[in-house]
Structure formats: C-alpha cells, structure tokens
Amino acid sequence: MVAAAAEAARTALDECKNPTVALVFATHNYPVGELREAAQAVASALPKGVRVVGGTVNGLIYDGARYDALFANRRAVAVVLFGGDELKAGVGFAPSPMGHPIETGKDLAKQVQEQLGVRATGGILLGTGLAAGATPCDQGLLDGIRSVNPRLRLSGTGLSGGMKVTGLIEPGFAFTPDRVEELGCVLVCFAGNVDMGFATANGMQAVGTGGFVTDAEGVMIKEIDGRRAADAILDLLAPKDDMASRALFEKNPMIMSIERGITLAAADPEGDFYWCHMPVIFTPEGYALDYFSARKGMALSVVKIDPAACMQAIGQAVTMLKEDAGSEEFDTVIAFSCSLRGFTLGTEVAGEETELRRHLKVKHQLGIVANGEIGCYRHGRPFYTGWVYALFGLA
Amino acid sequence: MGRKLDQLILFVREEKGPFFMARLCLRLDFDLSPGAVADSPERETAIIEACKGLGYEVNPERLAKRRPA
Numbered sequence: 001m002v003a004a005a006a007e008a009a010r011t012a013l014d015e016c017k018n019p020t021v022a023l024v025f026a027t028h029n030y031p032v033g034e035l036r037e038a039a040q041a042v043a044s045a046l047p048k049g050v051r052v053v054g055g056t057v058n059g060l061i062y063d064g065a066r067y068d069a070l071f072a073n074r075r076a077v078a079v080v081l082f083g084g085d086e087l088k089a090g091v092g093f094a095p096s097p098m099g100h101p102i103e104t105g106k107d108l109a110k111q112v113q114e115q116l117g118v119r120a121t122g123g124i125l126l127g128t129g130l131a132a133g134a135t136p137c138d139q140g141l142l143d144g145i146r147s148v149n150p151r152l153r154l155s156g157t158g159l160s161g162g163m164k165v166t167g168l169i170e171p172g173f174a175f176t177p178d179r180v181e182e183l184g185c186v187l188v189c190f191a192g193n194v195d196m197g198f199a200t201a202n203g204m205q206a207v208g209t210g211g212f213v214t215d216a217e218g219v220m221i222k223e224i225d226g227r228r229a230a231d232a233i234l235d236l237l238a239p240k241d242d243m244a245s246r247a248l249f250e251k252n253p254m255i256m257s258i259e260r261g262i263t264l265a266a267a268d269p270e271g272d273f274y275w276c277h278m279p280v281i282f283t284p285e286g287y288a289l290d291y292f293s294a295r296k297g298m299a300l301s302v303v304k305i306d307p308a309a310c311m312q313a314i315g316q317a318v319t320m321l322k323e324d325a326g327s328e329e330f331d332t333v334i335a336f337s338c339s340l341r342g343f344t345l346g347t348e349v350a351g352e353e354t355e356l357r358r359h360l361k362v363k364h365q366l367g368i369v370a371n372g373e374i375g376c377y378r379h380g381r382p383f384y385t386g387w388v389y390a391l392f393g394l395a
Numbered sequence: 396m397g398r399k400l401d402q403l404i405l406f407v408r409e410e411k412g413p414f415f416m417a418r419l420c421l422r423l424d425f426d427l428s429p430g431a432v433a434d435s436p437e438r439e440t441a442i443i444e445a446c447k448g449l450g451y452e453v454n455p456e457r458l459a460k461r462r463p464a
Contacts, residue, residue: 073412163413165420165427252421259418343414 001030001077005038008079009045015364019083021091022046023124023188024054024175025368026077027069028162032056032173032180040177042079050081051091053186055126055159056172058339061367066350068369070163071342078366080334087394088192090115093176096183097128101137105144108187113148116189122153122196123189124334124392127384129158129372130169131183134219136291138372138384141185146381152189153198154382155392157336157370159184167255168280169371195395197325200375201316202338202388203309204265204274210301211236213294220287221279221294228286233279236302237262253279253288258340263387264300273377274303276387291372292385305387310344311355313389318359320391324379327395330362336370336390352389362393399434403442406458411451419445 005024013019022042026035035056043052059068060076067076082089092108112120125145127138138158145152159172161182174184190196211232215223224232230250237257238249249256257263257278265274277300279288294300317335322328335356342349353367375390376382404427408416420427422445425438432438443453 069412070414071412073409163417165413165416167414167417167421248421252417255417255421339414 001026001034002038002041004077005079006041006045008077009042012079012081013046016081016083018085019046019050019081021082021089021188022050022052023080023082024052024077025057025060026054027059027067027075028056028160028172029069029073029075030077035173035175035180036177038077039175043177053091053093053174053176053188055174055186056161057157057368058160058371059369061335061337061353061369064353068342070339070369080366082188082190086193087190088116090120090189092187093174094185095181097137097141097185098132098135098183101140102144102147104185105141106148108141108185109145109148109152112187112189116191118191119149120152120189120191122198122392123187125154125156125374126174126186127156127158127374128183128185129160129172130291130386131158131160131171131371133168134289136219136293136384138374139293142374142382142384145187153196153376154374155198155334155336155376155390156374157368158372160371167252172371190394195325195327197321197327197330197391197393197395198376198382199317199320199324199391200377200385200388201273201313201320202276202305203313204276204303204305205309206267206274206301207304208302210264210299213296213298213300216294216296219289219291219293220283221290222287224300229288230282230286233264233288236264250282253282258343261305261344263303265303266294266298266300268377270378270380274301275383275385278386305344307345307348310341311348314352314355315359317389317391318356320378321360321393325393325395328361330360330393330395332364333360333362333391333393335365335367336373336375337367338373338387338389339369339371340387341389342369400432400438401429402461403439403458404429406461407442407446407453415449415451418449422448
C-alpha cells in the first residue's frame with residue numbers, strides 16, 4: 001500500500017504542479033497499520049507544506065476499472081491533489097465525533113476557515129457514514145459545519161472499515177502522516193475563483209402505496225399508520241405469497257431490501273427524487289432502525305431501484321451538476337457512488353465512469369464506492385443520505 | 396474452533412467479498428464469524444449449498460489449495 005500511495009502521489013503531481021492539499025482514499029482491505037506510513041509516503045512525494053489527509057473507503061473507480069473491496073475484495077489507493085493559482089483549499093481533521101457530532105462539525109469548519117481566511121463555498125466531507133450504526137453522526141456534523149458556514153455546499157461519504165456478516169458497516173479510519181483515527185472525519189473545503197457544482201440522484205421510482213410515520217424517536221421508526229413499524233414495513237416491502245422471503249426480510253430487512261431493489265423513501269418536495277429511509281433492522285419491540293431518521297408525520301413511499309434507473313441516475317446527476325456549476329466542462333469530478341449501487345447494477349457497475357463521461361466533459365475523474373453519502377439535491381443544502389450517486393465538481 | 400470451517404468461510408469471503416457474506420449469513424442459522432462455530436460436515440454442506448443458492452459455486456480445487464493437507 002505504501003508504494004502504491006507514493007506512486008499515486010507522483011502521478012498526480014505530474015498533473016497538478018502546485019498542490020496545497022492531497023486527499024488520499026484507500027480501500028478498507030489494506031492493513032490499518034500501513035495507513036500512516038502511506039500518508040507519510042504521499043507527503044514525501046509532494047512539495048513540502050502540502051496538507052495530506054485521507055480515509056478508508058469501500059472502493060475506488062478510476063480509469064475504467066472498479067476496485068471494489070466490498071463486493072469483489074479488490075484493493076486500490078488514490079491520491080487527489082488540489083491546488084493551483086485560482087483555488088484555495090483548507091483541511092479539517094477530527095477524531096471520532098460519536099456523542100458530539102455538532103461540536104465536531106463546528107471544529108472542522110473552524111479549522112478550514114482559519115486556514116482559508118475566508119468562508120469556503122464548497123467542499124468534501126468524509127464522515128462516519130453507516131459505521132456510526134444506531135447513533136448516526138453525519139447529519140450532526142453537517143449541522144455543526146453549517147452553524148459556522150451556513151452556505152457551504154458539500155458532497156462526500158462516510159469512511160468504511162468493511163462489512164460485518166450482519167451487513168452492518170465496520171468503523172472506517174481517517175488519517176494524516178501523523179495520526180490514524182478510527183471513526184475520524186475529514187473536511188476539505190475550497191474557495192477562490194472557481195465554479196463548483198454539486199448533485200445527487202438515485203433512480204428511485206415510487207411503485208406503490210406507502211405509509212405515514214405515526215411515531216418515531218431518533219433513528220427508530222416506531223409506528224407506521226398506527227401499526228408496529230416492523231409489521232407495516234413487512235406488508236409494504238416483503239412479498240405476501242412467499243413466506244420464505246418474508247422470513248428473510250424479517251431477519252434482515254436491509255439485506256433483503258438491497259437484494260430485491262425495494263425500500264422506503266420520502267419524496268423531495270422540489271422534484272422527482274426520493275430520500276432513502278431503508279429499514280436496517282427490526283428491534284424486538286417491532287421498531288425499525290432508519291439511519292436517516294424519518295420524522296413523525298413523514299410520508300414514506302415504497303420505491304424501487306432497478307439497474308436501468310440506477311444507471312440513468314448518472315445522467316440526471318450530471319445535468320444537475322452542470323446547472324449547479326453553470327458550466328458544461330469540468331476540470332475535476334469526484335463521484336460518491338453508494339456501494340449498494342454495485343449490487344443493483346451487477347457487472348454493469350463497471351460502466352459507471354463511462355456513463356458519466358458520456359454525459360460530461362471532464363479532465364480528471366475519480367469514483368468513490370461510498371458508505372452513507374453527503375449529497376445536495378437541485379442546488380439545495382447538503383444532507384446525509386444513502387443509496388445515491390452524489391457528485392462534486394470543480395469547473 | 397472450526398479450523399476447516401473457518402478456511403471455507405475465509406475462502407468464500409476472499410472470493411466474493413463482505414456483502415456476499417452478509418447475504419450468506421442471512422440464509423444460515425449459525426454464525427459465520429471466524430472461530431464462532433465448530434467444524435461439522437453439515438455446516439460445511441450448508442455453506443456450500445447456500446452459496447449455490449446465491450449463484451456461486453465453491454470451487455473444490457481452489458479451496459483445497461488454501462487448506463493444508
């Protein structure tokens with residue numbers, strides 16, 4: 001990993017001669033013990049003073065190849081350099097935000113602001129994602145960041161340490177040449193004379209009657225339409241005439257939702273887009289864990305994702321990205337593609353980058369196989385969400 | 396605990412990745428974490444059959460190469 005990281009840094013330097021920040025992504029199947037040394041190797045390969053930060057992710061998509069650690073156990077490391085005369089970049093780094101995400105978000109934003117000397121207009125957040133389990137942090141991080149810089153737009157992903165046999169995500173690692181932090185967070189923000197674009201799409205389509213959340217607390221949906229959430233969700237999502245599948249749904253609604261390409265989601269008031277509210281597990285009380293905290297009174301639709309709609313989402317995201325940045329051409333685009341899209345698309349997932357380039361003229365492109373995404377829909381503010389294709393672009 | 400079984404589990408994990416293991420685990424009534432359960436031919440068969448049900452055939456020759464004689 002160390003040699004690969006150094007090689008990636010040298011290659012990136014050929015195309016960005018005056019970097020200020022290096023963002024390193026490593027698939028989670030490298031030994032954690034090598035992360036610091038890899039960051040040090042990146043720093044050594046770059047001009048002195050370049051800030052090096054990174055994190056572990058589910059996979060990388062680059063130059064037509066997909067290095068997916070979650071679905072295929074492949075490994076890769078990527079280095080993205082930001083710099084040049086027109087772009088100012090600042091970095092925030094924090095240890096685990098568990099228990100105090102808003103404070104951590106504020107801290108990250110203040111670190112960035114102090115380095116930049118001005119308010120950043122856009123950036124990338126690497127948070128805890130789904131690894132935070134039943135105490136999600138990333139929306140709290142966003143709330144904290146926004147309390148310091150209310151108009152900051154962000155895309156990003158949760159960092160990942162792999163997947164347990166239950167389907168739950170292992171904690172990821174954020175790192176610098178000096179520190180490796182389990183569940184650590186990274187904020188990279190930009191200011192200057194550049195146009196930035198943000199976009200989110202997923203291809204979810206409503207397919208049937210859903211229900212209203214009639215009782216919820218935090219991440220737990222307790223009731224839907226006045227019924228125990230587990231019972232209501234099973235009736236909405238599981239096949240009625242296949243008791244074996246229904247039993248599997250009851251045992252692990254998240255894995256079965258992914259397998260069947262069906263889940264619950266809330267319609268965005270502005271457009272043809274659904275925010276995912278997938279039931280992750282059912283508790284003994286019959287509650288449903290929803291990482292994205294459906295609120296009491298929220299209307300949830302039954303939505304499906306099929307391979308065709310999943311792929312079309314890339315074109316939708318690109319259209320949004322161009323509108324958002326006010327540009328047809330981009331220097332750099334980073335795509336945060338939910339790892340679940342890999343299951344939906346199957347072998348076609350290898351074509352995500354080709355599909356992006358079919359719609360977009362871009363010099364440098366990197367895809368991240370994501371774990372709980374940060375995304376902005378139609379010029380809106382960033383939200384913590386899932387099962388989406390979120391883009392960040394520098395024009 | 397479960398040395399032969401662990402080798403099979405690790406083999407499948409390396410071949411198919413963690414998400415496949417989660418799908419596999421859902422279809423079995425024992426824990427697939429390494430070291431969690433003792434060796435048994437029934438469990439080994441259950442894993443191989445569940446893999447088959449999910450469209451993946453365990454290759455016995457490749458598996459044998461991972462296992463010490």
